[in-house]
Amino acid sequence: MGEVRIGVQLQPQHAGEYRLMREAVMRSEEAGVDVVFNWDHFFPLTGDPEGYHYECWTMLGAWAEQTERVQIGALVTGGGYRNPDLLADMARTVDHISDGRLILGVGAGWNERDYDEYGYEFGTPGTRLALLKEYLPRIVGRLQQVTPPPVGDLPLLIGGGGERKTLRLVAEHANIWHGFGDLETFTHKSGVLERHCADVGRDPAVIERSTSWPGVDQAEAFVDAGATLFTIGTSGPDYDLDEVRAALAWRDSRR
Template structure:
């Protein structure tokens, strides 16, 4: 299956001066030519730095200006006209999965069929503790994730009216025993932010799990983080077609340099 290269802007709200600034960044990303605009599903802004192995939390996790993702998505569905929208990714434990499916269906209708439903197990403990959700061991959170994905899929099939299109399910994560098998069985998009060599091994496992589930692995779009043209060329050769760049606010607003670079690469590489 041949897929077009796509560029996504992952626009963080944490630290933005106000909602209007975040909203304007979404609109500007669409104006620049992004194919997808993502928010995230946190209640606080994680202070992190990225390594080859993934994400590491900073010692201090300050409270910053912040806004909730799903209510924002309903607004984005109204104010945008072309881009697909979603959260990278929704913590399944934060909402009843059947309700989450109904929320997704509703936003899909508001947007005219442009929602991507990103889901994950949740990992940022401050979200759980500050909002009163139990932060169980990873095994329990993965059990909730697996059950939640099944319930979401079932509810989406039974809603009246149904979504305007089969809502693409994006599964984010890299866990080899639980996340990858779920992605292989259910995901329309798999997002993994690892370096190419490590990611390649995860992708091989995804293919194996899809085969075991009786599913064509080519049905799963591969999404990766944008870190520059050289790595993107390598990831593209491995099959990635959706590239995501993060936009974080500063006192001066959002810097769109990374998105512009990604869009220029996308347009040249197509």
């Protein structure tokens, strides 16, 4: 089992002026987080649906220059928004800007407004997963062809919990799995993932288990279930890091 890590998802909604996000990234790195994530949506998911919002990948390029130590990435990129070869090239470029600190997070996508208003086909959960299945080998293949290649072993994170299709893709391709739900759900789906790994001949121990921060009282139980990366989400304009600091104190108390 790997070392426990703490991430923060700075949700790019309701920030007002972008400088508030810039400052939140600086505060997060200074606080000692291991990973700073954003998300890949085009509109706020909570609060005022017409509130301020900023785009994921241009922001990651800025974070790559702004930060020095933390890993950065999207939790997660909408799999159907971009040509997969282009996405791989974007990721490789941000990886170089950050000197090898990018996590490439992808998922099948779920928020219909993102698709409808930006002209992407929303389809069904099945068609979106089929597209992700088609795209993942293209992403991996393009990363092996670009010149120069990624700085190191660019980790691929897949988010989602579908037992038959999504977790199979995790077993086949991912370095990190981000799951959702309570301890019972997380434990069950981890077991499903391990069975998929056995089917494809892959050691499940090479896939890091990631989930949302459950609070100090439950965190150790999630570690016992295999989780080593916990992420706390926070939105603008305040980007309150109090819970992040509590998680960091818990992490440091274990070391």
